[in-house]
Amino acid sequence: MNIKNDTYEEFISYLNKFIERNGGYCPNNIDKWFYQVDKNHKDVREVLGGNSIQKFYKLTAVENPIDVKSGDGGQIINEIEKLFPRIYEYLRKEDRSIFEYSTLAENNHNAIKVSKLIMKFAPRYFAEHFGTVQCIANTKELEKLLSKLGEVWAKNRTNDCELEVTLSTNHKGFLLLGHYGVDDNSCFRQKSSSPKDKFILAQSPETFVISVSKEDKRTGKHINVARAFGWYNKTTETFNVRNYYFRNGFQEGDFLELCKKLFSDLLGEKCIQQEDITKITNSEYSAWHFYQNNYGNWSFSKKEVGTQVCSLNYNGILCFRCPRCQSDFKSDSAFQNIDDDSYCPYCAKQANVCELTKTKTFKNLVEILDPSNRFVFVLEIIAKEYSSCDICNIISANLEHIKNSNVCTNCLETNFTTCDICKTNIIDDQIEDFGDNSVCTECVAEHGINFGLNETEIYIESIHG
Numbered sequence: 076m077n078i079k080n081d082t083y084e085e086f087i088s089y090l091n092k093f094i095e096r097n098g099g100y101c102p103n104n105i106d107k108w109f110y111q112v113d114k115n116h117k118d119v120r121e122v123l124g125g126n127s128i129q130k131f132y133k134l135t136a137v138e139n140p141i142d143v144k145s146g147d148g149g150q151i152i153n154e155i156e157k158l159f160p161r162i163y164e165y166l167r168k169e170d171r172s173i174f175e176y177s178t179l180a181e182n183n184h185n186a187i188k189v190s191k192l193i194m195k196f197a198p199r200y201f202a203e204h205f206g207t208v209q210c211i212a213n214t215k216e217l218e219k220l221l222s223k224l225g226e227v228w229a230k231n232r233t234n235d236c237e238l239e240v241t242l243s244t245n246h247k248g249f250l251l252l253g254h255y256g257v258d259d260n261s262c263f264r265q266k267s268s269s270p271k272d273k274f275i276l277a278q279s280p281e282t283f284v285i286s287v288s289k290e291d292k293r294t295g296k297h298i299n300v301a302r303a304f305g306w307y308n309k310t311t312e313t314f315n316v317r318n319y320y321f322r323n324g325f326q327e328g329d330f331l332e333l334c335k336k337l338f339s340d341l342l343g344e345k346c347i348q349q350e351d352i353t354k355i356t357n358s359e360y361s362a363w364h365f366y367q368n369n370y371g372n373w374s375f376s377k378k379e380v381g382t383q384v385c386s387l388n389y390n391g392i393l394c395f396r397c398p399r400c401q402s403d404f405k406s407d408s409a410f411q412n413i414d415d416d417s418y419c420p421y422c423a424k425q426a427n428v429c430e431l432t433k434t435k436t437f438k439n440l441v442e443i444l445d446p447s448n449r450f451v452f453v454l455e456i457i458a459k460e461y462s463s464c465d466i467c468n469i470i471s472a473n474l475e476h477i478k479n480s481n482v483c484t485n486c487l488e489t490n491f492t493t494c495d496i497c498k499t500n501i502i503d504d505q506i507e508d509f510g511d512n513s514v515c516t517e518c519v520a521e522h523g524i525n526f527g528l529n530e531t532e533i534y535i536e537s538i539h540g
């Protein structure tokens with residue numbers, strides 16, 4: 076389901092109320108910002124089929140085994156083994172495969188938490204091998220490692236739940252960053268430390284905001300449980316997600332599974348997930364630094380992909396960069412709109428000027444014969460209104476249509492003659508001269524005779540009365 080796109084007027088009316096309520100920063104050239112956001116989201120909007128998309132998914136409780144050999148899981152287990160070398164002997168387990176799941180199914184008994192089981196034996200081992208002080212320190216350290224491992228388990232586990240997810244590239248979606256309920260402490264919030272950042276993010280290429288909500292069973296209302304931002308890469312068909320905020324108790328595994336389902340649907344193929352391959356560039360300018368919570372760094376695509384870059388576009392907010400000479404200006408008040416962009420006054424002076432409309436352009440002008448038969452240079456769109464002469468190829472505002480072809484007035488004069496019988500303009504090599512009279516070959520053939528000079532005169536007069 077697509078959510079309605081705001082018109083500029085609707086957005087401004089919303090924005091005014093929003094700023095009135097929350098205060099804080101707002102770009103002063105909001106019309107340009109609004110336009111930039113639209114201009115820089117063409118690829119992702121094509122995939123979404125609109126500015127935003129809303130979907131509902133039902134997740135089922137599943138726990139997938141974590142990677143115990145490598146990755147975060149493997150590294151944490153290495154450290155646990157260093158701290159507690161005889162762990163498998165104490166637990167009466169074969170090897171580290173006991174770490175694959177957060178719980179162990181013990182025959183007919185209820186499942187036991189792996190971390191609980193370890194904490195049952197570890198202090199005894201520490202007490203037997205170390206003094207009291209070291210024993211306490213080691214126990215604390217082990218608890219820390221197990222809690223880290225708990226995060227890895229959580230990422231690979233989903234709960235039975237129904238979730239609503241919205242992926243938005245709408246102006247409003249970005250404006251609300253810091254106001255989704257789960258991200259109150261985000262520095263994107265109005266009046267917070269980095270108020271410009273969300274406006275910069277919004278106008279950066281192919282960015283989006285993801286928000287997730289869940290029905291509150293008591294009130295029946297949907298409440299936000301997570302939000303993140305990200306960007307789409309058309310070349311590698313990858314959705315990148317960063318800056319994750321979540322409500323306490325909402326499982327990361329649920330969010331990741333939801334992302335996998337959503338992006339698989341959008342890309343039309345089952346997605347794989349990669350971690351820590353994204354990079355945000357262009358994130359410093361003068362005293363500004365793009366600040367973000369680094370929690371979450373996930374990429375979803377059909378197959379394994381390389382580094383995913385988001386290059387921030389702060390133009391128009393932190394400075395005004397002329398797209399032609401690349402110089403930065405403090406203000407764009409002297410900039411001129413040319414073609415689809417805005418240029419510094421120095422570049423604007425060098426633009427071409429259409430002789431008919433006086434419009435400036437950096438594109439090449441096209442030469443045409445204007446309505447008063449003067450050669451002028453005009454914009455391509457103006458030239459497209461006219462056709463070209465089939466003989467000399469010059470685009471002309473004054474073309475005569477003769478027997479399925481277009482002929483300019485110049486060519487008409489030099490290459491055509493009016494037949495004295497049918498009175499039409501005929502190309503010269505199909506004209507026969509009879510003294511002062513010119514007759515086209517068709518008329519000659521129709522009348523089937525070779526006239527004498529005087530007879531032609533009389534004959535033509537008789538036709539026209």
Ligand SMILES: [Zn+2]
Nearest residue numbers: 397400419422
């Ligand atoms: Zn310039």
Ligand SMILES: [Zn+2]
Nearest residue numbers: 464467483486
């Ligand atoms: Zn011509």
Ligand SMILES: [Zn+2]
Nearest residue numbers: 494497515518
């Ligand atoms: Zn004729």
